[in-house]
Every structure is written in structure tokens, then in C-alpha cells.
Amino acid sequence: MEKLEAQWMMVPEMKALLESRYTILRHVQASGPVGRRKLAEIVGLPEREVRAAVDFLRDTNLIRVEKEGASITTLGFDLLTSLEAMMNDYIGRTTKARRIAEHYGIREVRIVDGDSDHSESTKLLIGEQAAHALERLATSEQQIVAITGGTSVATVPQFLSGHSLVQNYLFIAARGGMGDAIPLQANSIVSTFAKKGNASYRVFFYPDELSEKAHEVLQNEKEAKEMMALYEKTDIVIHGIGVAEKLVKWRNSSDQVKEKIKQLEAKSEAFGYYFDANGDVVHRIRTVGIQLEHLKEVPNIFALAGGKKKAEAILSYLNIAPPQTVLITDEGAANEMMKQIQFK
Template sequence: MDILKAQLELMPEWKDMLQQRYQILYTIALSKGIGRRTLAETLQLSEREVRKEFDLLRAQGLILVSREGAEVTPPGQQLLVELKSLVDEWSGRHEKETTLKRLLGIEEVHIVAGNSDDSEQAQLLLADEAAKWIFANLKPRMITAVTGGTTIAKIADHLPQSSKIEQLQFVAARGGIGKDVQLQANTIAALFAEKLNGSYKTLYIPDRLSESAYEAMTQEPFVQEMMALYEQMSILVHGIGDATEMARRRSSSSEELKLLKEQQAVSEAFGYYFNARGEVVHRIRTIGVQLEQLEQTPHIVAVAGGAQKAHALDSYFQQAPKQTVLITDEGAADQLIKVHTLQEEF
């Protein structure tokens, strides 16, 4: 029995205490300048508990507290890095990652704490984990394509301001969906480029087109240039949507919504709608990354969380490329494992 196991045998409550303290420190690191009250609300702790932890972490030199709130010091940041594997193992997330990797048949799975459906903290953790993976895997002259959406937009906030990786290029993986410009692929590609001192290419055309408009657009030089870039992309970062929700965001007609219901569409990605078996049951005419281009892309990063997304994730991963990296949260992961367990039983 090693010394750590011996300590836990004697003081089993120490594990819960360490995980809570780690979560507090991590939340401060994600939300620079956070105050005690906001931190207490975010982690659903009492202000008294948070005040006690603040005092302890400050005394250890792990955080600095000012009028603007708390920030993690460099020693605190280093401690977070060193403790991550241990905390993930104790929480059971490491075991769940291994299980999901096997069940989905993909390259990597990363699971963060919480459930994005009802936790802003989980959404921050999801974006931060994705940003860390992307930054760690970027190499000079790489082309990275990004889709739009709330989850992908948050990733840009967590990327470090860096110029150490040369000649990076970021491209919008699709045209615009909805009216919120901040959540569109064009804006997100530009934000990634700004953070990492790269260049970017945008695709300022509607996400969906009529047949005649589609045929005309494919002949345009700038569209052909974008399609050539998709063929060369090394990393593709995308979300996975619920089929009905995505159709409504696109202001789909009542006929199209009826069709998706009849075809039992469950998930959506890249303008393709999939049923529970991962079969394409509908697609829209869109200029952007096409499904067949995924097979030749070295790294595909799918970022999605929340228990309510589990069926959409299960649908999409029926056919997802093996080189996919899934970054999700415990809410979605627990539900996905439950779904697969039930499928195996039957």
C-alpha cells in the first residue's frame, strides 16, 4: 500500500476535501476576478465555506485577492496541472473516459465535471478543456476549421494569447446560422486567429441555399478556395446539435420539420441530419465542410455536453470518424454510458 492509499484509509474524508478545494481553485482560474458570492453561487456552496477556503488558499500563496476579486497565482496554476490526473481518477472520470472511448470506438474522450444543462461552471470547464487540447496539438502552418454555436464560441475565450506557433490559419467551416453574429463560424475563426496570432478566412454566405444559388456559389473563386482549404485542414472543431433544435435555429419550414420528425432525425452536424442509427436522413444545401472530408482530416474535435444531448451524441457517434476526440461533461457521459448499457442488454 503506497503512502497516499494509506492516508486515505485513515482519513477517507480527505479525498472529498481535496476535490472540493481543487474545484474552487479551478473555478477561480477560469473566472479571473471572481468574488466570493459569485463563486459560492457557481459552486452551490455557502459563502461561509468559500470565505474559509479563500483565506486558506491565500495563506498558501495559491490565490491573490483584490477589490476586483480572486485570481490564481503561478504556483496555484502549476498545482492545478499537477493534481488534474489524480482528481480525475478519484472522481471516476478517468474510468468513464476509458469506457466511452471503447463504446464509441474513437481516439480520445475527455470528460469534465458537471452537467452543462444546468451548470454554467460545466460549460466553462468544457470550453477550457477544448481550448487546452487544441493549443497542445497545434503545429506551425496548420489549418484549423471551426463551426459556430454557443459551445464553440466559448472556446476562444479560454485560448491563451500566444504567438509561439507560426503561420496558423483558421477557417470558418460553414456559413452563418441565425441572427447572432457572435456565435457564427466566421466570428469564431477570427477570434481564434486573434488569440493565436494567426490568419483567418471567412465564409459570408447563408448556411442554407436554394439549388440554383448553391450551383452558382460553387463556381465562385472564393468558395473554391475555401473548399481547397477544407481538403488541407489538420483540425476540425465542431459541435453536435439536437436535430429539432438545429432545424428551428435555421428557421426551417413546417414541411421540413415534419420531414425530420417522420425520418426520426435525432442529431445534426455540418448540415446533415442523422437518425438513431447514425444514418443520414436529410441534408441541407450548404457551402462548408462536407461529411466525406472528415475521413481525411487528422484530428476532429467534437465538443458537446449536457445530459439532454446524450441521444444526439449517441446518434452522431454511430458513424463518427475514428480519429474523433470527444470533449464532453459528466451529464452527457453518464447518460451515454447508460444508453449503451441498455443497448447491450437488449
Template sequence: MTLTPDQENLYLIAPELPEILVRRYRLLRKIYYSAPLGRRSLAAYFQVGERVLRREIEILRDQGLIAVESRGITLTSAGESLVTSITPSLKSFLGLTLLEEKLVKLLKVKDVTVVPGDLESDEVVLLEMGRAATRILRECLKPGIVLAVSGGTSCAAVADMLPEAPAPSGITVVPARGGLGEVVDYQANTIAARVAQKLRTNYRLLHLPDSLSQEALQMLLREKKIKEILDLINSASILIHGIGTAEEMARRRGAAPEEMERLREQGAVGEVFGFFYNSRGEIVEHIPSLGLYLEDLGNRVENVIVVAGGRRKAKAIVAVVGNHPRDFLVLDEGAAKRILELYSRKGDTPLF
């Protein structure tokens, strides 16, 4: 962890302070998203004894941040306000602000937001990533634009955390691509509809599978209604998308064992929109589909917001974002630190 001189002094006075701060912040954050909760379920979630948890609960209650009632533990209004506003201060104290600055330089992204915590050990972190992305989205919205969203759990979290409030007039929300045939809640069509409902604006859907043969693609492109929707998608000014690991996405797309082996031999580590990337950001495989294409990201889309987290996705994030810079990257602390580990100390070359 890289510290400022003031932070180093605080560590000398109270070296246990960061651990206490993070522990209580995580506790408040979990209650914020899942209240009402009982002590037993909280102890199980954080894998600590009930006696230890009881002490933390008592401290937070005495500070007026939580309420302990028969129905369970909830946040007070002061607690809710603290959870939603503490992040910038917490990030600075934990060195995450400096981490964001390092990632901006390494990945050449305009802006990086690192959410405290590790997605792979705390499911609430995904919701925090979604909330961070919604703040960026709201700042990018303009009247009359087209907003495209992809499928996946990260984009679903953005839809979940987006506050219900009117957007500027004339905005249309569309799916960035066809569907993968996955869980309905994570399909691009479903997410686009939910985002539009939260923004109280219009949406159009693309009811087609994401993976099609070249012949089928050409045939569909001759259909007037489909072409109209595709033209709308390709006019998007804002795009929100996630990043998948190559192996996971190939498996979800129903790749045969020999195809999986070929991807491994080609060094594929990440996937976006059916394009599989190696560690150098080179496309080693492409599955034809309908929707936004890579050239659209640089040529027409004004703001690209990437939401991806988890240490296991670090290589995929570097391969995609590090070699094809986006405007905004939202990720968790676990992925951010793992990305730094992948880069050599002598230069800006990732070690994989």
C-alpha cells in the first residue's frame, strides 16, 4: 500500500486503525444492502464469532449508526448517510486514490474508480461497483442520446443500483448485443429494459441470439425492423459493458472441447462482444454476432464505461482495457491490486 506522509503518521500512532475502519465499514455496508439482519447471519457472513460481532454492533449502536430491534439490525439515517458518503475518505485513507492514479497511467484510461473490498470474498462489493457506475452514467447523460448496455452480472448490478429518477428527454436505451441464452436477469435485453424504467425513458430490444452463423447474420441484416434496431444500437453515444474471462465466456457460448483448447493455445485471456483477446490485446478469435463492434467504440461511442471486478478477471481487464483504452473503468480493490501485481516494477509491461 502506498501512503501519503500524513497517512504514514496515522499508521505510526494507531497501526490497527485501517483494519478497524475497514471492518466496521464493511459491516455497515452489508447492513445497508441487506437489512434487517440478525447477529447470527452477520457473524456467519463475516465468518467471526458472535461475541466479536456483538462488540462491534454495540459500538456502532452507541455512535447512532445502527438500530437493533426485534426484527433485526438496520441503519439509522445517520448510518445510511455515512455509508453513501464515506467511500472517498475511506479510499484516500487506504491508499485507493493513489491506486486509481496508478491504473490511469498503466491502462491509459481517462478515469478509474476502485471500490473498497474484494468481489470474490464479499458479494456486496458488486453492488458498490454498480452504484459507482451509476454516478458516472448520470454525469454522461444528455438529451436525445442512445445508451447501449451489455449483459452480465456487472451490468445487472448497474441496473439494480441505478436510482429511479427522470433522465434528460429523448434518451433511448438499447442492448449492445443479442442475448447469450443465459439467466434472463443477466441478458442485455432485460438489463436495457430495467435501466430504461429507472431512467423513465424509452427502450428498444434486440430479440436475437448473440452467436449466429455468417449466413444467418447476412439474412437477418436484410430484415427492415432488425436493421432499424441495429442502426439505433450503432448510433449509441454511451456504452456500458463488462469483461469476461476467455474460458468462462467460451463455455457460456457453448464452445466445444477442441475450441476451448484452441483458445488456450492462442493465449486467450479476455472476452468482450464475442472477441477473444490474448495478453497483448490481440484478437485471437471472433464469434460473429449482431450489435456493436470494436470499431464503434473508437469511432462513434463518446463514453465507454467498463464495470468488471474480481482478481480472476485482472488479466482479462489488462488485455482489453490496457490495450484498447476506455473512458471509465470501475473495478474492485481485489482486481486493482492484482493488476498492479501483473506489471513489472521496471516498466509498464504486464507479467503474463
């Protein structure tokens, strides 16, 4: 028996207190500056308990509390970094992550605290994990990073720290796009990545849901051919996983497509492909972008998705996810995924 486990058996309240303070510190890091009341809502703890924890963290110089709210200090950040592996082990995230990764044959699963369905802060923690992973892969050589749209991917750029090697990345839109919800489209997100990392980027304007004839014409245009050449040389992909039924509505797809998605029981969407529960492609939109065959050659792939409601979609996509995939998700999704996996 390890020394720490023995201590927790003798003083079990110590473990609960550590988990509580650790969770609060993690969310201060992601959401700060943040007020006590808002923080209590984020972590789902009584305001009195959060107030006591904030006072302790402030007195130990792990956070600073100002008029705008609580923010993490350098000491607090260093402490979180040193505790992360241990806390993931004892909270059980490491075991869950390993089981999911092994079940689907992917490289790794990383699980952050909370449920994105109920906490915007949890979604930020997913973005933070992806940003740190991206910075660790930066080298002195130029690498191409393909980015998709979506709310989870959109959280990543704010956590780029200005690592000098990030400027060597060329960020490109993983697929063409235009129309509504511009801030969540790949073109907009790519520019944000580049601005924060002082790097280069390439956008790609190309309509969704083209007719077959129009697609044949446009994919032979110079810009489309140039983008396809970049996709074949992509080093890193960062993408989201969508719920199929929501994506067809967001794209204003035709009634015929919506009915097809419903009849064929599509569960997830990624890169313009719609997959059923087994990971079989049941529909794809006509557009120029990263294709499934491209993914086989990409060395590093990060799939970002969280929330209990998205668990089914994530599992659907994992059936076809390339082995070099790293899934970054949250406890809400992971717990539901574990339940579903156990019945297979």
C-alpha cells in the first residue's frame, strides 16, 4: 500500500478536501478572473465551501483575488502541473482513459474535470489541454496544422502561451466553409490560432452541400487544388466531433438530407462525413477538405468533444478514428461512454 493511500484511509476527509481544492484551482485557471458565486456554479459546490477554499488558496499564494475575481498565480499553475498525474490516478480518470483508448485502439484519451453540457469552464479545460499538446509538438521546422470548426476547437487559441516555436506552424482550414455562424467556422478559428501564435494561416472559402456538377467544377479550381496539396502534407489535425442531427440543422441541410440522416440513424459528424453507431459512413457532404484517407497519413490527430449528451456521437466516431488519435474529453462524456462500452 502506498503511503498516500494509507494516509487517506486514516484521514478520508483529506482526500475530499484535496479533490475540492484541486478542482476549484483548475477552474480558476481556465475561467479566471472569476467571482466566488460564479465559481460555485461552475464546480457545483456550495458557495460557503468555495469561499473557504478560495480564502485558503489566496492565503497560500496559489491564486490572487482582485475586484474582477480570482486568477491563478505562477505558483498555482506549477502546483497544478505537478499534481495532475497523481490526481487523475486517484480520481480514476487515468483508468477510464486507458480503457477507452484500448477499447478503440487509439493513442490516448485525456479526461478533464466536469461536464461541458453544464459548464463552459469545462469546455475551456478541453481547449487548454489541446493548446498545451499543440505547443509540445512545435519544432523549428514548419508544420501544417489543419483546423476544423466547432465550439470546442474555438476554445483552443486563447490558451496558446506565445511559445516561440508555434510561429513555425502553418494553420489551415480543414475544409472549406461559408455562410452562417462564421465565428465557429474553420476559416475564422484558423485566423485566431495564427494571430495568437504569431504564425501563418490559410483560409478556404468553399460552399457546403454543392450539387455534383458544381462540385466537379469547383474542385478543379486553382485554390482547391492548392488546398488539397496542403491536406496531403498535413502534420497535425485538430477537430471536433458533432452530433449528426444537430449538424444537419446547423448547416441548413435540405429536408431530404435531414430525413436521410434520421432514417439511417447517423450519430456523429466529422470532416463532412456522417457516421452511424458502428462508424459506417451513411452520408457525406460535397466539399473540398480533409478526407478520411488523408487522416491515415497524419502523424498527430486531436479530437475534441465533451458533455454527456455527446457521448454517443464520440463513440460512433471512435469506431473509425485513426490509431494516432488523441481524444480530449470530459468526465461527463467519459462516464457515459464507460456505461455504454460495458454493455458491448
